[in-house]
Amino acid sequence: MASAVTPPRGMRDFLPAEKAHRERVLQRIRSVFRAHGFDEIETPVMEDASRLHAGLGGDNEKLAYAVMKRGLTLDALAEASSPLDLADLGLRFDLTVPLARFYATHRGQLPSVFRAIQIAPVWRAERPQKGRYRQFMQCDIDIIGEPGIIAEAELMTATVAALDALGVPGCSIRVNDRRLLTAWLAAFDVPESLRSAALISMDKLDKIGLDGVVAELQSIGVERAGEMFEGVHPPLDGDDSWRMLDHTVFADQAAAADLRTLRAAAGDVPLVFDPFLVRGMGYYTGPIFEVAHPEFGYSLGGGGRYDGMIGRFLGTEVPACGFSLGFERLIDLVELGDEVGEGSALLFERDADLPTLMALKAALTSAGDRVRLLARPKNMKAALEQLHGEGFTRFAVITAETAADVETLDWRRLDSA
Amino acid sequence: MASAVTPPRGMRDFLPAEKAHRERVLQRIRSVFRAHGFDEIETPVMEDASRLHAGLGGDNEKLAYAVMKRGLTLDALAEASSPLDLADLGLRFDLTVPLARFYATHRGQLPSVFRAIQIAPVWRAERPQKGRYRQFMQCDIDIIGEPGIIAEAELMTATVAALDALGVPGCSIRVNDRRLLTAWLAAFDVPESLRSAALISMDKLDKIGLDGVVAELQSIGVERAGEMFEGVHPPLDGDDSWRMLDHTVFADQAAAADLRTLRAAAGDVPLVFDPFLVRGMGYYTGPIFEVAHPEFGYSLGGGGRYDGMIGRFLGTEVPACGFSLGFERLIDLVELGDEVGEGSALLFERDADLPTLMALKAALTSAGDRVRLLARPKNMKAALEQLHGEGFTRFAVITAETAADVETLDWRRLDSA
Numbered sequence: 021m022a023s024a025v026t027p028p029r030g031m032r033d034f035l036p037a038e039k040a041h042r043e044r045v046l047q048r049i050r051s052v053f054r055a056h057g058f059d060e061i062e063t064p065v066m067e068d069a070s071r072l073h074a075g076l077g078g079d080n081e082k083l084a085y086a087v088m089k090r091g092l093t094l095d096a097l098a099e100a101s102s103p104l105d106l107a108d109l110g111l112r113f114d115l116t117v118p119l120a121r122f123y124a125t126h127r128g129q130l131p132s133v134f135r136a137i138q139i140a141p142v143w144r145a146e147r148p149q150k151g152r153y154r155q156f157m158q159c160d161i162d163i164i165g166e167p168g169i170i171a172e173a174e175l176m177t178a179t180v181a182a183l184d185a186l187g188v189p190g191c192s193i194r195v196n197d198r199r200l201l202t203a204w205l206a207a208f209d210v211p212e213s214l215r216s217a218a219l220i221s222m223d224k225l226d227k228i229g230l231d232g233v234v235a236e237l238q239s240i241g242v243e244r245a246g247e248m249f250e251g252v253h254p255p256l257d258g259d260d261s262w263r264m265l266d267h268t269v270f271a272d273q274a275a276a277a278d279l280r281t282l283r284a285a286a287g288d289v290p291l292v293f294d295p296f297l298v299r300g301m302g303y304y305t306g307p308i309f310e311v312a313h314p315e316f317g318y319s320l321g322g323g324g325r326y327d328g329m330i331g332r333f334l335g336t337e338v339p340a341c342g343f344s345l346g347f348e349r350l351i352d353l354v355e356l357g358d359e360v361g362e363g364s365a366l367l368f369e370r371d372a373d374l375p376t377l378m379a380l381k382a383a384l385t386s387a388g389d390r391v392r393l394l395a396r397p398k399n400m401k402a403a404l405e406q407l408h409g410e411g412f413t414r415f416a417v418i419t420a421e422t423a424a425d426v427e428t429l430d431w432r433r434l435d436s437a
Numbered sequence: 438m439a440s441a442v443t444p445p446r447g448m449r450d451f452l453p454a455e456k457a458h459r460e461r462v463l464q465r466i467r468s469v470f471r472a473h474g475f476d477e478i479e480t481p482v483m484e485d486a487s488r489l490h491a492g493l494g495g496d497n498e499k500l501a502y503a504v505m506k507r508g509l510t511l512d513a514l515a516e517a518s519s520p521l522d523l524a525d526l527g528l529r530f531d532l533t534v535p536l537a538r539f540y541a542t543h544r545g546q547l548p549s550v551f552r553a554i555q556i557a558p559v560w561r562a563e564r565p566q567k568g569r570y571r572q573f574m575q576c577d578i579d580i581i582g583e584p585g586i587i588a589e590a591e592l593m594t595a596t597v598a599a600l601d602a603l604g605v606p607g608c609s610i611r612v613n614d615r616r617l618l619t620a621w622l623a624a625f626d627v628p629e630s631l632r633s634a635a636l637i638s639m640d641k642l643d644k645i646g647l648d649g650v651v652a653e654l655q656s657i658g659v660e661r662a663g664e665m666f667e668g669v670h671p672p673l674d675g676d677d678s679w680r681m682l683d684h685t686v687f688a689d690q691a692a693a694a695d696l697r698t699l700r701a702a703a704g705d706v707p708l709v710f711d712p713f714l715v716r717g718m719g720y721y722t723g724p725i726f727e728v729a730h731p732e733f734g735y736s737l738g739g740g741g742r743y744d745g746m747i748g749r750f751l752g753t754e755v756p757a758c759g760f761s762l763g764f765e766r767l768i769d770l771v772e773l774g775d776e777v778g779e780g781s782a783l784l785f786e787r788d789a790d791l792p793t794l795m796a797l798k799a800a801l802t803s804a805g806d807r808v809r810l811l812a813r814p815k816n817m818k819a820a821l822e823q824l825h826g827e828g829f830t831r832f833a834v835i836t837a838e839t840a841a842d843v844e845t846l847d848w849r850r851l852d853s854a
Contacts, residue, residue, distance in 0.1 A: 025541035025750045027481050028526055033539055035546060036476035043477070055802045057809035059453035059827075060460070064444050064572050065482060065558070066502075085483075085526070088503040090562045092520040103509040106523065109445055109502070122450055124442035129452060131823060133811065141482070145507045155481050166812075173795050174810065181802065285791040287799060333442045374702040378590050382704060385472045385598065392474035393591065394550065395583075406548060410476075 030146070030154030036410075042157075044356050046139055049159055049182045049345065053137045056178035058161050060137040063118040065111055072110040076117050076329055078301050083144040085111040111143040115160045116329070116342065123164055124333035133165040135174070153348065159321075162342035164330050169278045172307050173285040175323060175343040179311060180289045182345065183320070186354045188313065191320065192290040195282065195309045196297035198324070199275035204295070207269045208244040216302060218242055223298035230254075252295055261293040270295065278307060303329045306341070313353075321345040363412035364389045365434070367396040367403070371420045379424040387426075408434045447563070447571030453827075459574075461773050463556055466576055466599045466762065470554045473595035475578050477554040480535040482528055489527040493534050493746055495718050500561040502528040528560040532577045533746070533759065540581055541750035550582040552591070570765065576738075579759035581747050586695045589724050590702040592740060592760040596728065597706045599762065600737070603771045605730065608737065609707040612699065612726045613714035615741070616692035621712070624686045625661040633719060635659055640715035647671075669712055678710040687712070695724060720746045723758070730770075738762040780807040780829035782851070784820070787812060788837045796841040804843075825851045 027033050034042060050060065072084050086107035089096075100106050112118050115138040123130070138160045146152060161178060163171040176193055183191050201222075205215050221236040228236070230253050237245035248269075256264055262283065265276050283291045292312075299308045299322055308324030323343030331338035364384050368377050377393065384391045392412055397403045407415065416429040444450050451459060467477065483504060490498050503524035506513075517523050529535050532555040540547070555577045563569060578595060580588040593610055600608050618639075622632050638653040645653070647670050654662035665686075673681055679700065682693050700708045709729075716725045716739055723742030730737050740760030748755035781801050785794050794810065801808045809829055814820045824832065833846040 025538060027538070027542065028483050028485055031481035031483065033481070033542060034479040035543060036478060039477050039479050042479075052802075055805075055807045056798070057807065060456050061453060062451040062456050062459075064448035064450070066445050066448065066560075066572070068445055085507075086505040087528070088505050088520060088524055090502075094517070094519075097514045097517050097520060097523070100511070100514050102511070103505060103514060103523075106514070106520075107505055111504070121442060121444070125444065125450060126452060132814075135809075143483075155483070170791055170794070170810065173791060174798075177795060177799060181799075281791055285795045287792065287796060374587055374590060374698055375704065377587070378594060378702045378704060381473075381591075382594060382598075385469075388472075390472045390474065392552075393587065397549075 028154070030148030030152075032153060032155070041354075041356070042351060045186060045351055045354050046157070046159070046347075048185050048356070049347075050137065050139060052182040052185050053161055053178055056135075056174065056181065058135040058137045058178065060139065061122060062138075062140065063112075063115075063122050065141070065143075066109045067112055067118055067121060069104065069107050069110045071121055071333065072112065072117060073104075074117075074332065076120060076303065076332060077113055078303070080113040080144060083146055084113045085143050085145055087111065113144050114142055115140060115158050115344075116162075116326075119160075119162055119164075119342075120330045120333050123330050123338070127334065130164075133163065133171075136160075136162045136164065138162075151348070157347045159345040159347045160342055162330075162340060164338060164340045166341075167327075167339040169281050169285070169307070171339075171341050172278075172282055172309070172325065175341060176282070176286055176289060176309065179321065179343050179345065183311070183350075186350065187356070188320070188350065188353055190314050191311050192292055192314075193286070193309050194292045194294040194297050194312055194319075195279055195307060196294055197272070197275040197279055197307045198304045199272040199306060200270045200279075200295065201298065203272040203275070204248070204269045207271060208242070208248050210242050210244075214241055219298045220300075222296060223300065225296045255294060255296060257292060258290070264295060265293050275306070282307065299324060301326075309343075311345075316349075316353075318349065319346065320350055362389050362414070363392070363407075363410075364431075365392045365394055365407045365412045365415040366418050367394050367400075367415055368418040369396055369420060372418045372422065373420060376422060376424040377418055380418065380422075380426060380429070383424075383426045404434060445571070447565035447569075449570060449572070458771075458773070459768060462603060462768055462771050463574070463576070463764075465602050465773070466764075467554065467556060469599040469602050470578055470595055473552075473591065473598065475552040475554045475595065477556065478539060479555075479557065480529075480532075480539050482558070482560075483526045484529055484535055484538060486521065486524050486527045488538055488750065489529065489534060490521075491534075491749065493537060493720065493749060494530055495720070497530040497561060500563055501530045502560050502562055504528065530561050531559055532557060532575050532761075533579075533743075536577075536579055536581075536759075537747045537750050540747050540755070544751065547581075550580065550588075553577075553579045553581065555579075568765070574764045576762040576764045577759055579747075579757060581755060581757045583758075584744075584756040586698050586702070586724070588756075588758050589695075589699055589726070589742065592758060593699070593703055593706060593726065596738065596760050596762065600728070600767075603767065604773070605737070605767065605770055607731050608728050609709055609731075610703070610726050611709045611711040611714050611729055611736075612696055612724060613711055614689070614692040614696055614724045615721045616689040616723060617687045617696075617712065618715065620689040620692070621665070621686045624688060625659070625665050627659050627661075631658055636715045637717075639713060640717065642713045672712060674709060675707070681712060682710050692723070699724065716741060718743075726760075728762075733766075733770075735766065736763065737767055779805070779831070780809070780824075780827075781848075782809045782811055782824045782829045782832040783835050784811050784813040784817075784832055785835040786837060789835045789839065790837060793839060793841040794835055797835065797839075797843060797846070800841075800843045821851060 087109035089108045217240050234245045303326045304324040305327045306325030310319040310322035325341040327339045330340040381391050414431045416431050504526040506525045634657050651662045720743045721741040722744045725741030727736040727739035742758040744756045747757040798808050831848045
């Protein structure tokens with residue numbers, strides 16, 4: 021029977037060791053972001069369905085879990101013209117739609133340049149697969165109200181500092197700019213109506229190669245697809261990549277200047293110009309970037325500028341850019357040293373005096389110890405090993421004769437058990 | 438337009454100052470519970486609808502938010518015989534049902550006596566009112582697998598230690614035992630079929646007074662309601678309350694002995710025997726308790742033993758007891774001293790060199806400072822006051838001529854601004 025009792029499909033429980041690890045990592049990320057001048061906020065896990073489906077979430081809107089109206093009647097069911105008529109709320113599928121809603125609600129109480137931290141779960145009804153879950157944590161930082169490239173510089177340095185603090189050094193950041201992509205497509209006469217589709221194809225370079233991309237572009241009607249990549253493919257890497265920015269196809273001078281400024285501002289952080297970086301979401305308007313780790317084929321996070329979006333619920337345009345750390349990918353890479361301090365186990369005989377036992381525990385916790393009570397088991401060895409594994413460092417046996425005085429206990433080290 | 442953009446009804450956003458306060462309080466609670474030997478776990482916010490509606494949640498089951506199946510067709514809507522046919526998941530309304538499910542899933546990996554911390558939000562579709570929200574935090578500790586009163590003693594001391602750490606001292610704990618209540622009802626010939634209803638009436642003493650309780654008991658068919666309270670009402674308070682336990686109506690000797698042991702084990706924590714303490718949930722089987730604060734008419738948390746419940750999904754009986762801290766009531770009582778350290782604001786002219794500015798920020802954060810960049814505003818006074826209010830302690834102005842050397846900056850204290 022027990023084997024059939026599981027969390028909902030695609031969702032996970034966290035046992036003590038894993039939960040403690042996740043909390044330690046989150047705490048460290050939070051503390052770096054705070055040091056970099058960001059402030060944490062929180063929104064409810066649900067938003068009104070009309071806002072979740074306002075077009076800000078792209079394809080993710082289709083993955084939203086819908087929450088049913090309360091008090092529905094069978095008549096209401098029969099009269100619904102779509103299942104979504106029965107839902108008035110939904111679980112957030114990202115932290116950006118809630119941020120736009122939050123900003124519209126509270127703008128008057130926020131600083132003119134607002135740096136937000138959001139560390140919270142989101143839900144997507146995707147097909148579960150290895151490393152992809154239906155509930156997962158997102159760690160987002162966003163800067164709202166700053167039109168200049170200084171915002172991107174702050175996001176990047178905060179992100180790299182967080183990765184450093186987690187012992188994941190050696191990352192580089194790949195950057196591009198939606199304005200450069202637009203200029204590139206315009207230079208080859210790709211009409212505006214095809215540009216979104218063209219970007220989706222170009223984003224597949226890693227998966228289907230140059231020939232695949234060209235074929236796909238031609239199939240959607242990009243006539244000069246064959247010429248587009250001359251002198252740009254294969255892309256240059258590292259510092260050399262910046263030479264590509266001189267290519268005539270990247271004709272947006274403001275965007276090119278912003279990326280060069282960003283490179284200079286990034287200090288020690290290695291920035292790579294990647295003309296094939298697209299990023300999926302349609303809402304980006306300026307610089308876009310992704311963190312690449314030397315050992316992994318996937319990115320550890322990404323973001324960009326999306327000036328049109330945060331102000332949508334407010335009805336005005338508000339400059340904004342954001343970065344999202346890929347927490348669920350990161351968590352498996354990070355090994356933090358144990359932060360466990362002294363831990364004392366009291367192994368008590370069943371006839372031990374309960375007030376004495378509780379007084380001993382109180383004295384130890386007051387002194388800063390972590391204390392675990394355990395009825396003295398038959399198999400001492402296994403119990404001591406388990407306690408040691410949980411970070412306890414010493415134990416004492418409490419019998420009916422033991423006095424309520426920590427000093428007189430016969431402590432034994434657990435590492436030598 | 439902005440005024441219409443709100444979180445969903447009955448749910449709240451938390452702005453930076455409040456979010457920071459809540460996180461500090463939660464962190465302190467978590468750290469006390471950990472010191473007392475408990476381990477934090479996490480479960481998904483959703484559970485399968487069949488488990489949420491398995492009868493473990495009492496009236497709260499009716500308040501659960503139902504999550505719609507994905508890919509529903511209009512035919513499915515028309516064929517449903519109840520709205521709940523359309524939901525396969527629901528948001529948890531408490532942390533106890535998920536704990537029972539978690540324990541059934543992972544029992545083999547958990548210690549034989551498992552002390553769980555759960556600090557997480559729950560959702561109830563109640564009518565919103567002052568102090569009652571549709572999403573709110575619960576802070577639960579539970580001990581699973583320990584049949585003895587030592588479990589209750591550990592819950593109580595951990596709870597009181599948490600309240601002490603939060604600067605909410607002076608609480609007392611009111612205790613009773615469901616077995617005593619059962620014996621009391623039996624002593625006055627209340628048939629088993631009436632006992633649940635009788636307990637619900639007795640729980641209303643504070644609201645409707647003794648006459649009200651007696652009238653209500655008589656109306657449901659408790660014939661000897663008038664005699665029941667002789668020698669017990671008005672109840673005695675403080676240490677005197679324990680004299681009531683000698684009354685012949687409290688005829689369960691094991692329960693009385695457990696409460697006396699608990700009193701002795703609680704050390705400095707003042708325990709009051711309250712024969713009218715019932716607690717709402719039907720699942721309690723032994724000792725029950727509530728935290729009373731001297732200045733408030735409401736309890737700051739409560740719990741009890743519920744041996745029948747945790748094992749329900751497992752199919753075996755497992756001893757268990759738990760305590761839930763009333764976090765949303767507590768948060769307004771707690772004032773923690775500011776934990777904000779040094780904070781440096783860099784007020785930059787728009788023509789300042791960005792790489793220099795970012796180098797200065799990096800040097801300060803590396804040294805442990807919290808750093809905020811701010812374009813030098815027209816109204817310096819207002820900006821400095823806001824920075825001071827956010828915990829920043831000094832500022833420097835960065836111009837196009839400033840060098841990338843923290844030592845040479847012209848720092849000014851913010852408190853004297």
